Amino acid sequence: MRLFVIYTVDGITNGAVYAAVALALVMIWRATRIINYAQGAMAMFTTYIALIVIRHGAPYWLGFVIALAAGLVIGAATERILVRPVESRPPLNAVILSLGVLILLEAIAPMLFGGQTQSFPTPVSNIDLVAGGTTLDFSPFDLFTVGAVLVAMLLLFLVFQRTTLGLRMRAAAFNPEIARILGIRVGRMLTLGWGLAALLGALAGMLAAPSVYLYPSNMDEVLVFGFTGAIIGGLESPVGAVAGAVGVGLALSYVSGYIGSDLAPLGGFVILIVVLMLRPQGLFSFGTQRQV
Amino acid sequence: MLEVAGIDVRFEGVVALDGVSLTVRANQIVGVIGPNGAGKTTLFNAVSRFVSPAGGTITYKGQSLLGVPAWRLAHMGIARTLQGLGLWPTLTVLENVVAGAPSRTRLASDLLALPGADRRTAALRDEALVNLGELGVADRASGYPGALPHGIQKRVIIARALMAHPSLLLLDEPASGLSATDVNDLIDVLRSLRTRMAIALVEHHVDMVMAVSDRITVLNLGQVIASGTPAEIRANSDVANAYLGQKVAHA
Numbered sequence: 001m002r003l004f005v006i007y008t009v010d011g012i013t014n015g016a017v018y019a020a021v022a023l024a025l026v027m028i029w030r031a032t033r034i035i036n037y038a039q040g041a042m043a044m045f046t047t048y049i050a051l052i053v054i055r056h057g058a059p060y061w062l063g064f065v066i067a068l069a070a071g072l073v074i075g076a077a078t079e080r081i082l083v084r085p086v087e088s089r090p091p092l093n094a095v096i097l098s099l100g101v102l103i104l105l106e107a108i109a110p111m112l113f114g115g116q117t118q119s120f121p122t123p124v125s126n127i128d129l130v131a132g133g134t135t136l137d138f139s140p141f142d143l144f145t146v147g148a149v150l151v152a153m154l155l156l157f158l159v160f161q162r163t164t165l166g167l168r169m170r171a172a173a174f175n176p177e178i179a180r181i182l183g184i185r186v187g188r189m190l191t192l193g194w195g196l197a198a199l200l201g202a203l204a205g206m207l208a209a210p211s212v213y214l215y216p217s218n219m220d221e222v223l224v225f226g227f228t229g230a231i232i233g234g235l236e237s238p239v240g241a242v243a244g245a246v247g248v249g250l251a252l253s254y255v256s257g258y259i260g261s262d263l264a265p266l267g268g269f270v271i272l273i274v275v276l277m278l279r280p281q282g283l284f285s286f287g288t289q290r291q292v
Numbered sequence: 293m294l295e296v297a298g299i300d301v302r303f304e305g306v307v308a309l310d311g312v313s314l315t316v317r318a319n320q321i322v323g324v325i326g327p328n329g330a331g332k333t334t335l336f337n338a339v340s341r342f343v344s345p346a347g348g349t350i351t352y353k354g355q356s357l358l359g360v361p362a363w364r365l366a367h368m369g370i371a372r373t374l375q376g377l378g379l380w381p382t383l384t385v386l387e388n389v390v391a392g393a394p395s396r397t398r399l400a401s402d403l404l405a406l407p408g409a410d411r412r413t414a415a416l417r418d419e420a421l422v423n424l425g426e427l428g429v430a431d432r433a434s435g436y437p438g439a440l441p442h443g444i445q446k447r448v449i450i451a452r453a454l455m456a457h458p459s460l461l462l463l464d465e466p467a468s469g470l471s472a473t474d475v476n477d478l479i480d481v482l483r484s485l486r487t488r489m490a491i492a493l494v495e496h497h498v499d500m501v502m503a504v505s506d507r508i509t510v511l512n513l514g515q516v517i518a519s520g521t522p523a524e525i526r527a528n529s530d531v532a533n534a535y536l537g538q539k540v541a542h543a
Contacts, residue, residue, distance in 0.1 A: 164390065164413055171380060171391045178378035181340065183366025183394025183456060 006137045007257040008250065013142045014211075014225075015249020016149040020204035021219075021226025022233065022241035023153065024197040029235050031173045031193035032079070032087060034094040038101035040223030042078070042198050043205030045105050046070040047214055048113045050206060051120060060123045067202045075198020079191045087190075109216035117218075120209035145207045152203055153242065156196065169193055221265055225252065228272040234282025244283070293318050293490045294339065294460055299348030301334055301514075308334045309345070310514045314492070315507075316460065321482060321491045323501035326511035327534065332494040333375070335511070336462050340372055341365060352460065366394035371458035373449045375465045379437035385448055386433040389420035392452035416455075423451040427481060443474040450481070460490045467497040479504045502526065510534070 021039060028036045036042075049070045050063035078101060086093040109115075124140035160166035172179040172189035179186050204226070205219060212218050229248045233240025248271060256264035275283070294316040301309040309331045316322045324332050337343045339350055341362040350357045352370060360368070371392075379388050393416050424430040427447040437445055446466060453461060466482075467475050475497065482491060482504050495501045501508060502522045510518040510525060512534040518525055525531055 162413070164393070164395070164416060167383075167387060167391045170383075174380055175378055177342070178374065180362040181366065181372050181374065181378075182392045182452070183363055184391075185363045 002137075003257060007253045009137045009142065010257075011250035011253030012246060013138070013145050013249070014253060015229075015246035016146045017204050017208045017222060018226040018229050018249050019242040019245035020149050020152065020200050020207070021222055022229035022245040023156070023238055024200040024204070025227060025230045026233070026235060026238055026241045027156075027193055027197040027200070029230075031169070031190050031197075032083060032094075033091065034083065034098060035227070036194075036197070037095075037098040037223070038078070038105060039198070039201045039226070040205075040219030041102045041105035041109075042071065042074050043201040043208075043222075044214070044216060044219045045109060046074065046198075046202040047120070047205035047209045047218075048109060051118065051209075051214060052113070054121060060121055064123070064206055067206050068199050071198040071200075071202025071205075072195040075201070076191045076195035078198070079194035080187075083194070084187065084190075106216045113216075115216060117213045117215040120214045122210045126210060141210065148203060148207060152200060153238075156200070156238075159196075221268070224265075224272065225249070225268045228268055228275070231272065231280075232275050232283050237282075240282060293320075293353065294492065295349075295351045296335070296339065297349045297351075299335075299338055299345035299350065301331075301338055301343055301345050307514050309338065311348070312511065312514070312516055313348075313519075314509055314516075316490045316492050318459070318490050319486055319488075320506045321486055321493070321504055323505035323508045324492065324494045324511060325496070325498055325501050325508060329513070330511040331514040332511055333464060334514075336372065336464055336492075336494055339370070339462065366456045366458075369457065369459040370462065371453035371456040371460070372462040373453050373464055373466065375468065377437075377445055377449055379445060379448060379452075381436065381438045383436075384434055385424070385429075385437055385440070386417060386420055388437060388448060389424060389433075389452045389455060390416045392455035393419070394456050420451070420455065423454045424448070426454070426484075427451045428477070442469045443471060446470065446474075446478075447481075454485075458489050460492070461485065463491065463493040463495075465495055466493055467495055467500045475500050 024039050025036060028034055046067040050067035053066050054060055054063040082097060082101065083094065086097055122141045124144050126139050126141045128139050129136040160170060168179070168184045169189045169192065171182070172184050172186040173193065176186045204222065208219065208222050212222065225248050226245055229245025230241045232244030232247060233242070248268065251271060252264045252267050255267040294314070296312065296314040298311045298313055299309055300307070300311060312331065312335055314322065314324065314335065324335060326332050334343065338345050339357065341357065341360060344358070352368065357365070380391070383391065390413070395412070395416070421430055421433060424433055427450055429444055429447045429451070432440060432444060432448070437448060440448070446469070450463070450466070466478055470478060479500060485491060493501070505522055508520065508522055508525045509516055510531050517534055518528045518531045520528070
């Protein structure tokens, strides 16, 4: 029972990070119908930027803010410069493009930052809390991880549901032609959508790095698990993606705890393949109609 | 207000519009009619900057529209509806109309969900309700468009277009699929809107165009074959041959 609690807490914490990645993938998919395979590599890049800032003596929080800002800029720039020209082309062009960005970023990173694995600081303690003599099975950083992802999701929800900007972003993604007639700068909305998604990815990078460490391909597995969560959720649904990603986090934590930690990555791929074979539209998708 | 002069539009060598001209003055309703494939919607698409003419000029309030990006038109006071409605099925009617407001986006305050953003959204909602009221469908504001009858949806897209405070309103087949009563209501709405804007409409419903238009332009095979008042168009034998004649033959 004790082990089950530990694995569950681990699963939720990891799931929160996968959820941030999954949500970023869903945002980009809904805006531009592209799976951004470079999502993880972009997050790796912004996390390195944060590490440099922190190593130069700046407080963790400055590095944190700079990483998120860098994510916004890198995401927006990628859409504007690289994705825009292929947006009206066959979907395969965009797939190759985002794989290209992934390979490019993972090749540049060792040149800029060095290829060796580096430890990454946490803003709060990573040691399990103790209350009244008993060790609780989560650390302040676990709480921070889950809390940060929840806050980010809440903010995004408010922007998309409650502001006219969010309404315009949804309108631009759903029907660009009508959106243009209504005076919406569709291109700008898509750029912003990519920027916000990459910002969310950058957050995932900051939260993942203390446990998976930082090296040029450190986010590869996180991307696969986040992608699995997004697929389970049906790719269209932000709620489905989050639920799917937390589910993946829990499943992998149980696999790793009860069977063996070497099997966890394999477990992720098995889930992905099974879902794609049995229910490619996702577990949470009830039809093929696009949602705004 | 709008001056289209001698525009040519070609698609892959096919001539869609050949030297077409159209003038719309303030507080005027101009109808564009013609058989299927005459180029009516292409003419609107050229004005809306969805297609670029190979030749000719398009000016609005004395300013050339060629080179103006499509999204800017709504900010300049040119609103348009599409045949395909284009209502967002998962947004309420009210949200659909609010999304039609081409106000400037204030990125920072919207992203941070500042109180100012809420105030602006509230003001837009009020305005959207006024527009829905003018079209007689304010009671549908909280419903979803998919559940509404076609005639109501057509009013909602006009209400949405009005969010731009247009001085020129382009309507693409506003009467298609409407019942006789709905068409009469639409004529009343257009007459009332004419007091504060110019309206151009592309339409198959000839009787409706005859009833509501100040001027009519007739297109056939990408060319203007007649232009004048409804009475002149009715008397024009070319028009009767190319278009109205067919109608009579069918009737």
